[in-house]
Amino acid sequence: MSVPIVLVGGLAATAAERIADELADAGTAVVHHDLCRVTEGVVRRRLRHRGEDSWTVLELGHGCVSCTLREDLLPLVEQLSGRADVSRIVLHLDPRVEPEPICWALDRSRVQAVVTAVDHETWLDDATGDEAMYERGLGGSADDERTVAQVAVGQAEFADVLVLTGPAGRLDAVFRRLAPTALRVPLGGTEWLSGLPANARRGRPDSAHGPLLRGQPPLDREDGFELLLFSERRPFHPERFHACIDVLLDGVVRTRGRVWLASRPDVALWLESAGGGLQVGHAGPWLAAIDDWDGIDDDRRAMAALNWDPYYGDRGQEIVVLTDGADHAEITATLRGALVTDAELAAGLSTWDSYRDPFLFPDREDELR
Structure with a gap:
């Protein structure tokens, strides 16, 4: 044993x-x-x-x-x-x-x-x-x-x-x-x-493509703390999203989520913040971008199937924010303002590829947090 x-x-x-x-x-x-x-x-x-x-x-x-x-x-x-x-x-x-x-x-x-x-x-x-x-x-x-x-x-x-x-x-x-x-x-x-509960984590990490809410956390406001769920299907414009990410810092305890940038149609990004610190990194490919699903775990397949969109596939924005005083309406409006517009969406991938992507340059302090 x-x-x-x-x-x-x-x-x-x-x-x-x-x-x-x-x-x-x-x-x-x-x-x-x-x-x-x-x-x-x-x-x-x-x-x-x-x-x-x-x-x-x-x-x-x-x-x-x-x-x-x-x-x-x-x-x-x-x-x-x-x-x-x-x-x-x-x-x-x-x-x-x-x-x-x-x-x-x-x-x-x-x-x-x-x-x-x-x-x-x-x-x-x-x-x-x-x-x-x-x-x-x-x-x-x-x-x-x-x-x-x-x-x-x-x-x-x-x-x-x-x-x-x-x-x-x-x-x-x-x-x-x-x-x-x-x-x-x-x-x-x-x-x-x-006396640990049956659903105790016991060292098991969360998948970047799994559910963002673990267990059954209360969604109502209590002592100033409240969870905000932001979910959208269309991509972020990379420059507008980079310009607005400070909204996920002030009055925020924790942010976790998957992000889709228009300039990166194949790759999911993982966003994570705590207090005044924020990180953005790779979370692997979207399933919609790969043909061979061998090796993809059953839970991710099932989750993708439940949310599959004929146009977007499994791509989209899924962000959970734990706030302590931050304005939920302001966070939501700011993030929605960073999504591509109807005109930009209609322009398609050929135009999205030309967008300047500030997340591509980690050596430039003014271009990557």
């Missing part, structure tokens, strides 16, 4: 350490990589098991989180998994680490739970700000451009259990929309580990 793995992390580092301590029973091996000096190529690894507590200094060829994962964490997990005296592995993550890429690298069937420690007093400010991780001394590599908001939101959104350091207050409303399948529990005790 595979040894189960529990990931414990979060920006609330002291609380995360306490959770890891509480999980450290006789058969549990607790692994922690201290990444304070990772950009210098130095990582301190702590291993606790059956009363033993050892530190090892690792010197990496290139200082980054991914190197630590590849060169030490994964081999160590396999080594511990082969030991008869190890019945569970707890990965106590450094606060700068997000759990999703760790779960990608692990055998996800072994992930028992992902636990995120949340500071009830600071999380919302972190999740809606624009401070860079390196400004807080938490850069994961020399070129880490993540914001604190992106990390705070990513850690919470991917969790099966959110452990709060104090009264939830407004956080209860935001987490019911951001991470609706996650348990929300107070700090102290680990009884929640045996």
Whole structure:
């Protein structure tokens, strides 16, 4: 039987350490990589098991989180998994680490739970700000451009259990929309580990072409938080869309979605924002753009079939925005204003190919956020 793995992390580092301590029973091996000096190529690894507590200094060829994962964490997990005296592995993550890429690298069937420690007093400010991780001394590599908001939101959104350091207050409303399948529990005790719901994520990432709403989050407004769903079939004009994306930042906790640009008829883009940080990247081809569907998972085929349009195929805009005070009417009107007009739609692909696409030039700061 595979040894189960529990990931414990979060920006609330002291609380995360306490959770890891509480999980450290006789058969549990607790692994922690201290990444304070990772950009210098130095990582301190702590291993606790059956009363033993050892530190090892690792010197990496290139200082980054991914190197630590590849060169030490994964081999160590396999080594511990082969030991008869190890019945569970707890990965106590450094606060700068997000759990999703760790779960990608692990055998996800072994992930028992992902636990995120949340500071009830600071999380919302972190999740809606624009401070860079390196400004807080938490850069994961020399070129880490993540914001604190992106990390705070990513850690919470991917969790099966959110452990709060104090009264939830407004956080209860935001987490019911951001991470609706996650348990929300107070700090102290680990009884929640045996009470995860059947639809717990357990390390499984979302597909870029899957449903954007996980579980059954409430769609009404509560304590200022509300979900906005933007769905349209026609493409965005690339320049107008680039000019309007700031509307997805102010008063917004989280944006996630698939985007179709007129200048890119074959490729879906994935848009993601948290607080003052926003990223746009490739999400692979639209099914309408490929002839061979071998290897396409059944869920995506089914979803495409339900929404297939004779002209557009599966192309379209699907964006979910979790707001905290932003005007939904303004966001919707702004995004609709970036769609191609009737005249532009009638002009077709030959004209769309000539549109200047500011997302094509990542080396130009004025052309790509």
